[in-house]
Amino acid sequence: MKLKPLFIAATSLLLATQASAHNRWLLPSHFNLSNDKGEWIMVDVTASNETFFVDKPMGAERMVITGPDGKRVRAGSLYKGHRKSVVDLQLTQSGTYQLQLAGTPSYFTRYEVKGEEKPKFMRNVNKQQRDARLPKDAINVETLEGYSNVLSFVTLNSPSVSFPLSKQGLELIPVTHPSDIAQGEPVEFKFAFNGEVKAGVNVEIIREGVRYRNDPEALELTSDKNGAIKFTPKQAGRYLLMADYQQDVSDYALADKVGGRVFLTFEAVLD
Amino acid sequence: MKKSLVFVSLLSLSGLSLSGFSSQALATELKLELNLPQQTGEYHNPYVAIWLEDSSGKSIRTLALWREGAKWLKDIRRWWRKVGRKDAELVDAITSATHAAGRYQLSFDAVDDNQQPLAAGDYILRIEVVRENGGRSMVKQPFTLTGKSQRFTLAATPETAQSTFIIKE
Numbered sequence: 001m002k003l004k005p006l007f008i009a010a011t012s013l014l015l016a017t018q019a020s021a022h023n024r025w026l027l028p029s030h031f032n033l034s035n036d037k038g039e040w041i042m043v044d045v046t047a048s049n050e051t052f053f054v055d056k057p058m059g060a061e062r063m064v065i066t067g068p069d070g071k072r073v074r075a076g077s078l079y080k081g082h083r084k085s086v087v088d089l090q091l092t093q094s095g096t097y098q099l100q101l102a103g104t105p106s107y108f109t110r111y112e113v114k115g116e117e118k119p120k121f122m123r124n125v126n127k128q129q130r131d132a133r134l135p136k137d138a139i140n141v142e143t144l145e146g147y148s149n150v151l152s153f154v155t156l157n158s159p160s161v162s163f164p165l166s167k168q169g170l171e172l173i174p175v176t177h178p179s180d181i182a183q184g185e186p187v188e189f190k191f192a193f194n195g196e197v198k199a200g201v202n203v204e205i206i207r208e209g210v211r212y213r214n215d216p217e218a219l220e221l222t223s224d225k226n227g228a229i230k231f232t233p234k235q236a237g238r239y240l241l242m243a244d245y246q247q248d249v250s251d252y253a254l255a256d257k258v259g260g261r262v263f264l265t266f267e268a269v270l271d
Numbered sequence: 272m273k274k275s276l277v278f279v280s281l282l283s284l285s286g287l288s289l290s291g292f293s294s295q296a297l298a299t300e301l302k303l304e305l306n307l308p309q310q311t312g313e314y315h316n317p318y319v320a321i322w323l324e325d326s327s328g329k330s331i332r333t334l335a336l337w338r339e340g341a342k343w344l345k346d347i348r349r350w351w352r353k354v355g356r357k358d359a360e361l362v363d364a365i366t367s368a369t370h371a372a373g374r375y376q377l378s379f380d381a382v383d384d385n386q387q388p389l390a391a392g393d394y395i396l397r398i399e400v401v402r403e404n405g406g407r408s409m410v411k412q413p414f415t416l417t418g419k420s421q422r423f424t425l426a427a428t429p430e431t432a433q434s435t436f437i438i439k440e
Contacts, residue, residue, distance in 0.1 A: 032356075034356065158357050269349075271409075
């Protein structure tokens with residue numbers, strides 16, 4: 001795809017602003033468990049740019065837990081502190097549970113004012129609402145509709161395949177089962193936007209413990225024409241995968257661009 | 272898995288030689304002298320899984336599983352991921368209690384999980400040893416079944432002392 005230079009500049013600006021929003025993640029206390037009598041786990045929920053160090057609490061009460069049978073599972077008790085929310089969760093069925101914070105899109109309007117160096121932003125303002133809110137001298141106005149999809153998978157005993165997809169926003173389609181990721185073994189995931197696999201999804205994968213090393217050792221990938229990325233975790237540990245995708249839309253009442261982000265927490269087990 | 276097979280597996284995994292029980296004379300025997308060293312500090316008996324993989328890394332036979340409650344099976348990382356969690360019946364069939372530090376003589380027929388004799392070819396013996404509040408070691412010994420007897424010395428690891436693996440044809 002060929003793009004006009006002006007368009008590239010605008011896109012990269014918007015991407016940069018999206019990237020400045022906090023990362024979000026769920027961190028289960030356990031990813032893989034063995035017990036024929038069921039197990040309890042706890043899940044940390046936070047918005048934090050530091051991988052697996054908590055920062056700001058997020059509404060864990062919105063977390064949707066899907067059991068191996070595809071049915072929703074009710075969480076146990078929930079605590080919301082200043083740095084994170086914590087959810088208690090009992091796993092009673094063998095198989096894979098999906099933990100997810102997703103839902104309705106948010107709107108983000110960016111504009112510039114002549115004579116001012118930096119662009120300005122309005123949160124929760126869509127294309128229909130923006131005219132009433134924008135200053136008269138606003139230029140280069142652009143509204144993004146963004147979906148966020150924060151998720152993780154936890155397996156009790158044998159892994160099962162129940163990965164509910166909403167076909168809304170950016171979604172990760174596991175090719176490699178998320179509970180089957182191991183040090184030194186290849187992993188493949190696919191990405192779909194509104195139910196269609198997409199090339200050009202930007203992905204960053206980071207291993208825990210950045211605080212204790214100088215190089216973040218982030219792995220940067222872009223999805224191919226099948227929407228796929230492939231990588232091999234060199235080390236065992238907990239990882240955060242962050243994916244970002246945006247595309248222009250015409251004739252859409254609420255936004256000029258639509259996009260989505262995925263935050264997947266997974267574990268690469270020791271081989 | 273059929274009940275009779277489960278019975279045979281249980282016997283083989285309790286560390287007894289199968290030779291007296293086999294209905295037919297199987298050509299090849301696998302003998303392992305496993306040496307679990309004394310450790311300093313707090314000591315819990317190790318969890319041990321001993322199994323065979325083919326050259327592609329697929330498990331073809333779990334030889335022994337020394338374990339405690341199911342909650343701890345996941346800590347035998349590779350064996351749990353590759354074998355245990357996918358086959359609850361197999362886990363039930365081969366389970367045995369943990370053992371303290373010591374020298375163990377184990378003997379197995381060279382058959383797969385379905386009791387079929389192993390064909391000539393390349394295999395990997397794996398021994399995963401994990402201690403609660405201790406370390407983990409993975410012993411990996413590739414071997415080729417050729418119809419001739421062989422002997423391998425398994426170098427010491429933090430969780431295993433020098434051990435011996437013998438293929439007796």
